[in-house]
Amino acid sequence: MCSYLYELPTTGAIAFSDFLHDQGASYISDISDTTEARANLRAALKESKRTDDVEKDHLRLVKIVDDYIPKLCGIIAVVKAGEVVLKSEPIFSWRTTLSSTLFHTSPRLSVPSLAAELGFTLLTYAFVLSNLSRTVVTSLGMYETERGISDTERKAKDERLGFAVTLLCKVAGVYEYIAKNVVTDWEAARDKAIAGGLNCPYPPDLSREVLIGLSKLALADAQNLAVRKLLTRAAYDSVVSPGPPLPKSHPSPALAAKLHLECVALYSSGRALVKTPGASRPSVPHSSSSRFKLPGKSGDASNRDELTSDEVVPELRRYLADEIAMHNALAHKWLGVDYGETHEGTGTAVGFLTWSKKELEDLKTGSCVGGLNMNIMSDREKIMRDSRKARVQEELESVGMFLRGYKRMNDSMAFQPVPPQSDLQGLIPAGRTAITLRAYARPTPAFGPGSVEYARQKAEELELLERAGQTETTNTSNYSTDRPYC
Secondary structure (H helix, E strand, O other), X not given: OOOOOOOOXXXXXXXXXXXXXXXOOOOHHHHHXXXXXXXXXXXXXXXHHOOOHHHOOHHHHHHHHHHHXXXXXXXXXXXXXXXXXXXXXXXXXXXXXXXXXXXXXXXXXXXXXXXXXXXXXXXXXXXXXXXXXXXHHHHHOOHHHOOOOOHHHHHHHHHHHHHHHHHHHHHHHHHHHHHHHHHHHHHHHHHHHHHXXXXXOOOHHHOHHHHHXXXXXXXXXXXXXXXXXXOHHHHHHHXXXXXXXXXXXXXXXXXXXXXXXXXXXXXXXXXXHHOOXXXXXXXXXXXXXXXXXXXXXXXXXXXXXXXXXXXXXXXXHXXXXXXXXXXXXXHHHHHHHHHHHOOXXXXXXXXXXXXXXXXHHHHHHOOOXXXXXXXXXXXXXXXXXXXXXXXXXHHHHHHHHHHHHHHXXXXXXXXXXXXXXXXXXXXXXXXXXXXXXXXXXXXXXXXXXXOHHHHHHHHHHHHXXXXXXXXXXXXXXXXXXXXXXX
């Protein structure tokens, strides 16, 4: 029960001094520091690429990105204020990880503008935060089913699980911020670059639809973990005394069903959005007479590497489809348990649990969505599918236990008919959310307009001007007083 595992991008080297001209020589050290911070990020991403998933230090990556973003915001601020001018349009190289390609590789893109750099940096920040959340959850194990765990240990791990939920809510906010605040600047810069004759790609990574879809995905993953946190105490009691009936510590099964239905709604919205990233996107003109050429000759390996699709990687779409099926099955499970616990709806309980069992069996027997060969799956997708496979098996056992119990009860005491699936569909309630998105606020620039140091300098300059004005007024007054009257 974890979140989506992102492949982290990598980026090419660049020196900000190559395209920035500091006329007043006020920001030379700041520009150098920004180049160094970006070089640190580049090195950390390359190192992460060569490291196994279990050994990746996502917390260190978070700190490195946290150090770079305020400096990048400072560069954007001084350029916007005209205190530093662009000698040429900056071109940043990023190897994207959401763009689908024929050979299932991460394409390398050259994108112009500081807005694109901010967009890809924040996207990387969201990926790292999401992977950090997954690492936290993985480190907890299935603690809620450990017989020897104490209440103190369980509460401590509940807090860690809550921290993972908070991280994912923050991730959703970062995606939303990029979609609402960065993409507009990126599109304006892209239009300007195209007008100047520069061929400029538009990867799905910076598509509003995809970014909002990823925000929905992060919220759904957070809601998923929130449901787990809600059921930790009851899960422990159920291990000691398997149901039915449910232990007294168990929250309302109807509430659990509604929470899973909200997961279905969020995952479904996310999947619909990431499947249509190019719906409102302008086409990219390709002109052989462009005055600005990206590195590489036509048809060579570097240019082929930059050819991308409007679609996101298939593994992300499959993850969303599998999660929709999983949470539909869990919602039907808890609706069945809710009817079974009332002892008045055992026939309906059997219907819902039979439906849930079939959905889980379909997930278990389907080696992949759409008949994809498991051999061409990435290692990350295999990790996610192995985790889901274990969870499906666990839920099948739980559903089977409840189904046998309520079926025995219905066959021996209640004798209620089992409604068809079409009738059960009409009994499904609306979902209910347990989490909220945490809005992301761009950090204060490390230097330049908007920074703390800049505000302090301006305040000091204003104070000096006021003092100079007061001194001049005093001197003028004294001069008038000292002159002899004629």
